[in-house]
Amino acid sequence: MIKKITIGDVEIYRIVEMEGPILGVFELFPDATEDIIKNHQRWMVPRFYEPDSKLLRIAIQGFLLKTPRHTILVDTCSGALKKRKRPIFNMQNWPWLETLSASGVLPQGIDTVVCTHLNVDHVGWNTVWREDHWQPTFPNAQYIISKSDYQYWDQLAGQNHLPRTGDYIEDSVHPVYDSGKLELVDDNHIIEESIRLESIPGHSPGQVAVHINSKGEKAVIGSDVIHHPLQCLYPEWSTNFCVDKTKSRKTRREFLEKYADSDILCLPSHFPSPTAVFFERNGSLFNFRYKGDTESIIPKDSFMI
């Protein structure tokens, strides 16, 4: 069994597809410099950064939410046997469904799939190749996607971004639409009383956070509002993959301001294991500690650099 996080009546399981040095720091952050990265290596290595390859350690994962009423999967990672430009995603076949099964749920047991936004690492397992075509992996699930995100990625503006990754909309989103299992919703859609979506636009136009609120306990899945712990020190850093860098910057600061020093557990999707953190304020910047830890991750004097 994999470890669960309990928020009131809701159980949260992290369903990790892969974790490790995956993204080039200068590829992700156009504002990063060699000096900045060098200055922060002492707390980033080895947990958050691999200096030899200059790759940031991140997790690619989804989240299973078991509520008394629903079995919900939030994000479906990169998927199996899909043609992609990036080798780490190309024709891979990670045992992700086995990891899901280890949480006690089979694909047919999922009743709701939420894609927080339509990027290649959040939609992959939406479909699997069966009987000569891509079919929904979760046969009994309603798939929920923000209407504004769908419209963006389905149209020319979004399609123009696809050559860099491979056309994942065609193999991982359109087949769900064609099957009639896709529901396009408002960015602030409510799934049930304890699970609601909130618009956090910028990285993707219709990106949503998923709030879990049960019996007075609260958590939020932050999707890609913040990719990496380094952005606690540089919250103004948007990524090269943000559709609207200015909006992404504003949303990230609002997110961090809102949750820092609160008792709301945050799950930024790409933060390395164990992912669940409490953000903390440090002047106009931020720090964080992992759930269950008493020590903050970023050393105090790193804020003076």
Ligand SMILES: [Zn+2]
């Ligand atoms: Zn992502």
